[in-house]
Amino acid sequence: MRRIPVWADVVLIPLINLLLAVFVSGLVVLYIGESPVKAMRVLLQGSIGSAYAWGYTLYYATNFIFTGLAVAVAFHARLFNIGGEGQAGLGGLGVALVMMAWDWPHWALALPAGIIASALFGAAWAAIPAWLQAKRGSHIVITTIMFNFIASALLVYLLVNHLKLPGSMSPETPPFPPGAHLPTAHEILAWVGVKFPKSPPVNIALLLALLAAFAVWVLIWRSRLGYEIRAFGHSEEAARYGGIAPVRIIMLTMLISGALAGMMAVNAVQGEAERLVLDSVQGAGFVGIAVALMGRSHPVGVILAAILFGMLYQGGVELEFEMPAISREMIVVIQALVILFTGALDNMVRLPVSRLFHRRGRGGGRAGAGGNG
Amino acid sequence: MSFMQTLLGAGAAVAVSAASALAEPAIIYDLGGKFDKSFNEAAYRGAERWKKETGENYREVELQNDAQREQALRRFAEAGANPIVTVGFAFASTLEKVAPDYPDTKFVIVDMVVNQPNVRSVVFKEHEGSYLVGMLGAMKSKTGKLGFVGGMDIPLIRRFACGYVQGVKAVNPDAVVFQNMTGTTPAAWNDPVKGAELAKAQIAQGADVIYHAAGGTGRGVLQAAADAGVYGIGVDSNQNYMFPGHVLTSMLKRVDNAVHDAFRDGPGMSTGLVVLGLKEGGVDYAYDEYNKDLITPEMKAKVDEARQKIIDGEIVVHDYMSDNSCPVK
C-alpha cells in the first residue's frame, strides 16, 4: 500500500487544495472585473485582521467545530451523516424550549441545561435515521437528507404557529430571559483584565467546542466504544466477527453525532441570537461535512478546518460590505469552490502527491536497502 | 499573553479609528433583495434619490438569511455608519437588542415600532391606501369578484387586505374578495411562481381584479393577471409600468420617502414613532400615463373624493392591527 507521511496528509495536501481554490476564486473575481488582490486582502483583514474580526471568525468556527465533529464521529463508523443541518436545527428547538420554560437565574445553570437540551434534541433527530439504517438498511445518506427537510418544515410550523409571540410578525421566539445569556468573549476576557470588543458573538460555547473535540479524541482513540466504532467503520464483516453488534454501533455513533450537531445551538441560538429564528443553522450542517473531510475526521484537523471555514464565512461577509460589486451569490460561489477543492476534489491532489512521495521513497529504498528482500 | 494583548489591542484600535473615519448613512435590505420591484426597491430608490441630490455616498448590504441581521447591524454600527436604516419589520427584535449597544448611532426601522431612544420607527397606514385601490378595483370589476394575494401571513399584510376589502365594499357591498397568503415564512416574499399560481386560481373563480401585497412574489401575480387579460394592482412601488394596460393602479407606500428623509436628516435626526398615512403623503394610489386610460374620470372623481374624506377624518378606515380583526370579509 502506498503511504504518505502524516505531515503531508494533514498539512501539505489541504494547503495545496486551498491554494488551488484561492487561485480559481481569484479568476472568478477577476472575471467580474474586481481586483482579486483587494478581495483577498478584504477577506483576510476582515476575518483575522482585528480582534473584532477574530471574534466573528471564531464564532462561526465554533459552529463548524460542532458540526464537523458530528460528521467526523459518524465517519469513523463509515456512516455519512448529512443530517447535521436538521440535527442542529432541532438542537436549537431544544435550547429554545428549555430557555423559555424558566426564568433562568444565572448562566451557570442555563449553560448545562442548554447543552443537555440541544444534545438530546439533536441526538433524537439522528436516532430515527440511525434506527432505519440499523434495522431496515435504509441508506443513512438518504434518510438524513430527508430529515433535514422534515426538520425545516417542523421548525417553520412550530415557530409560526406556536412559538412566536402572539401578534408578532416575525416567525421567531421572544428573546430568552437575561439569565440565559452566555458570557461572551468580551465578558470572559474582562474577568482577566483583557479588553475585547463587545459586539462579536464569540462566547463560552467556543470552550465547549474545544472540550467536545478533546472528548471526541478520547472517545475515538482511547475508549472501547471508539475501538468498536473504528473496527466497524473499517470492516463491518470484521466487526461482526469480533462480537460487535452493528445495530448498537450504528445507533450509538449516530446518537453521539446528532448530539454534537445539536450542541451547535448552544453557540448559535443561546450564545448569539438569544432567541430561535428560522434557519438558525445557516448551512453550518453542510459546512461540517467539508470541515470533517478536510480535517480528515481527526478532532485537531476539524478544529483547524473549522477556523479556516470560519475565516471564509466572516471574510465573505466582509466582502459583501466592502466590495458590493461582489454579490452575495458570488461569495457563495467562492465558498463553494473551497469546499469543492478541499472536499470533493481531494483525490485530484492526493494522487499526484502520493505518487511523488512514492517515487522519492523508492529512490531512497533502492539506495539504502539494497540488501533487503 | 502579552502577544495576545498586543493583538487584541491593535484590533480595538482599528475598530475605533474606523468608527471616527466614516459617518456615511447605511441601509440594510430585507430578504427578497433590493431589486424586488416592490418594497426593497422603493427603499433603494429613496437612497439613490438622496445620493443624487447630495452627491454623497451611502453603504448598503443585502441579507442572506435571518441569522445575519445582527451581524449586519453591528458591522455598520462598528464602522461608524450613521444613521442606519433597516428596511422591514423583521429587524425589530434584533434592533431591540443591538440599538442600546450603540447609543450614539441613530437607527431607522420601517414597518415596525422599536422603543429605543435612538431609533426612529416609521410605520404606514397601508389600510388607507389599500382602501382607495380597493374602490378603484370594485369600480373596474365586471364580475363583482376580486382577489387579494398576500406575501407572508402576518398582521401587517392582513392590514392591507382589510383596508382593501373595506374599499371594495364601499363601492359594491355585494362584491366578493378572494384572499390568499403565499406562505408563513420570509420565503413568501420572493416566490413569484406561487404568486402566479394563486392569482390563476382566483382568476379561475371569476376574479378580474387582483391586488397583491407580496413583495417579489407580486411579480408573478401581476404577470398572471396580465396573461389572463384581467387587472392587477401593484404595491409599495409604482408598478403600473410593468404590464401597461393590465396594472389598474398601485398602492404607493412611500418607503422611498422614509429612507430619503432619514438620510437627509442625518445623525442629528429626530427619533420616535413616525406614522405616515394619506394625510402625510406616506401612502396613495398611483395615477400616471400607464393607467390613465384604465381609470375613467368618474372613477377618479369618486376615489379622490374618498381620499379627501379620509384626510379630513370623515372616513375612518379600520386598522386590522388595532384589534387584530377585520369588520368585513
Next chain:
Amino acid sequence: MSAEVTRAPGIESGEARAAPPPALRLVGISKSFGPVQANRDIHLEVEKGTIHGIVGENGAGKSTLMSIIYGYYQADAGEIEVHGRKVEIRSPQDAIAAGIGMVFQHFKLVENFTVLENIVLGVEGGALLGPALRRARRMLVELARDYELAVDPDAVIETLSVGLQQRVEILKALYRHADILILDEPTGVLTPAEADHLFRILRSLRDEGKTIILITHKLREIMEVTDRVSVMRQGEIVATRETAATSPEELAELMVGRKVLLRVEKPPARPGDRVLEVRDLCLRDEKGVERLKNISFDLREGEILAIAGVAGNGQSELLEVLSGIRAARGEVRLGSEPLDVARPDARLAREMGLAHIPEDRQRRGLVMEFHGWENTPFGYHHEPRFDRGWGLMDQKEMKRDAAGKFERFDIRPANPDLEARSFSGGNQQKIVVAREIEHNPDVLIVGQPTRGVDIGAIEFIHRQLIELRDAGCAILLVSVELDEVLSLGDRILVMFDGRIMGERRPEETDERELGLLMAGVDPGAPEAGTATGAEGREG
C-alpha cells in the same frame, strides 16, 4: 542469487535460427513497490507449444510478474519479447494485441450477461451486435469440438458452475486470438473432476500449438500437467526444471529455500467428551436459497473434525452460524450449554469458550487498518485486563499482550505498531492464529487456515493446531485443500450443496473418493452415478 537454469535451449536456438524463437521471453524484468522489490532481474523463456508452470510461495512475485506481462503494471527495467519480437506492453489492450490472454483467479465476467455476450464484450467490432454474436457462435462450436470446451452460448453466466465460468474466461481469451494463455491459480475453486477436465483442455490447447503459463502453488498439479516449471522465491526465478526431471520435494525445497516436511506428523487422536453437538442446522439466505440442510454432527475434545468440500457448498455458512455471526435454525450445544443459533452473538460464543479462525482473515479476522496491537485483542477487547475504567482501554496492556504474541508466534516483522495490512499473508494469519489459540478455547473453529499462506507458515500453523488438539481442544476444520483435510483430520465430513454427503476416516479413503463426494456423488449409495449440480450442467 542468479537464475539457475538446467537447460536453456532457447538462447542458442534463438541465434541459430534453426528452431522457432520462444513464444515469450523476459529479459531482466525488475519491479519494485516502494522499498519492496517484487521482481528482480527476471529472465524467463517459455517455448512455443508447451505448458510452463510457475510455482512459488505467496508474495514470491508470481502475480506481479504476470501483471507485468498482461500490462497491469509496467516493469521498472527489462524487456518482453513475444515470438522473438520485442513488444511494449503498457495496458491489457497491448497484451491482447500481442496475443496474450489471461484467466484470472477471480473471473471478470458480467454476471447477468449470456456466455456469448461476455465473449464479444469489448471486441464487438462495430456498432451492431448481430455480426459479432454470429461470429462468436460459430467459433464456439469449433472450439467445443476441438478442445472439449463446450458451453451453452445462451446460458446466463450466474447460472453456470464455477468450472464452466472458467471455461468462458478461456473462450474469451481464445476469441481474442490469444496464443499465449496465462492461468492464475485456476484450480482453487474447482472440484478434482473439474480440475482434471481443465487439464485435458490445456493439453489439447498445447497440442494445437498454443503456449500456456500455469501459475499455481499446488505441486501436484505442476507434476501432472506441465512440461517445464520455474520456481520463484523472493522476487527471483531461482530455478527452471524439466518437469519430468524433478520431484515435489525438490520444488518445495526450492520454493522455501530449505528442506520442508510436506506430510504432517501427528500422533493418533485420543477423543474425549463431546463438547459440540450440532443437530438439524438449517439456513436459508436472503435470496431464499437453502444454504444448510439439516446439518448434524458431534465434535469431541482432543480431535480434529475436518470438513471437505468445494467452496460455496455451505461450509462458510456453517462456520458463520457456529461462531455466532449468522442466524440459523436448529440446535447447537456447546459443552452443556445451549447456543442460541437463532440469535447469533459472537461475543457470547467467545465467552462460552469458542474461538474462531475465520476463512477470510482480511475481511473478517483482522481489521486491516488497525495496528498489530489493536488486532491482537480483537474480539476479546471486553476482557477486564484491557479495561482501564471509564470505558477506556488499557493500551499499555494491549501492546504488552501483542508483543508477547508476536514473539511466541514468530510474527515478522516483529513490530506490533505496523498496520495489519503491511504484513504478509502468512504473518497476518499468524496474528489471527495467535489470538485465537492463546485463549485456550474449548472449541476452535477454523476456516481455510492456510489459504494464501506460504509453506513455512503452513507448517507452523499445522503444528499449532495439532498441539492444541493434543492439549484437549476440539477443532472443527473447514478446508478446500484435500491435502490438508486428509493430513490434519481425524475424521472427515464432506459437504455438498448444504448437506453432509458422508463421513470418512482419512486412513480409509483417498482423494478420488472424497472428490466424488464433493461433487455430490456418493460412490457407496444406490443412486451412484447420477451426477447432480455442478457436473450436471456440463455437456
